[in-house]
Amino acid sequence: MTRTALAFVAMTFALGATKALAADATQLEINKKSVVEFYDKAINQKDFEAAAKYLGPRYTQHNPGVADGPEGLKAFLGFLREKFPGARSEIRRVFADGDYVILHVHAVREPGARGAAIVDIFKLENGKIVEHWDVRQDIPERAANANGMF
């Protein structure tokens, strides 16, 4: 193979690798944007129809207080709307890795309450949300350090 041909092969390979890595990075950003929009429509706006557009063909639920599937989410948002219409969740950090998006959230069910720290984990397939895990902890009145839970 000539030097020119070798250089061409190297360039093609480098461009291919760059494109693949850049595509991965772009998909992570697209996934983050989808999850942040979904979260606001679901938890803050409590609008199931708007939120459901972000769901894939399944919505496997791991929160032990919520029934499985899109219907479980619908019932949970109905409960929030009725019992805690002023509930607000503020996303403090957003992470993405592979098919997953992770949110670190400060959730307040009633205005003025200390609220809770939550981490939500969403799995996406083809850009749609298909699975959800979360962990929730009430923020205590007193803490052993002055750094806050966020």
Added chain:
Amino acid sequence: MTRTALAFVAMTFALGATKALAADATQLEINKKSVVEFYDKAINQKDFEAAAKYLGPRYTQHNPGVADGPEGLKAFLGFLREKFPGARSEIRRVFADGDYVILHVHAVREPGARGAAIVDIFKLENGKIVEHWDVRQDIPERAANANGMF
């Protein structure tokens, strides 16, 4: 600029971009490995000296039950060692994004207990752990779905 020169510039740029993206991906894997090792030495082995090697010049603590800094971690591991020597934590998922590593963990303080779901978030600087947040939720006896918390 000649075609050859243009091709050379394009190749150099592509190689540079590939290297930068690949270096990012490699650093994420290195960070994951460091945090997983740290977690096992700290939470399972309860060995502060071994765990402390992974810490940077600070260890800012956001867990409201633990005092700030390396000394707070040392005291917490002493508490675990004394009160819950059989406590075991199993890492179920590991994520990394930028300077952060996120662990989804099943923690059991006493053998046979249902335990808790925890998400730990670690921030790294120069490959060392400098900050920690977590959220912990006891696994309930009954759940509204059959999927488990993991």
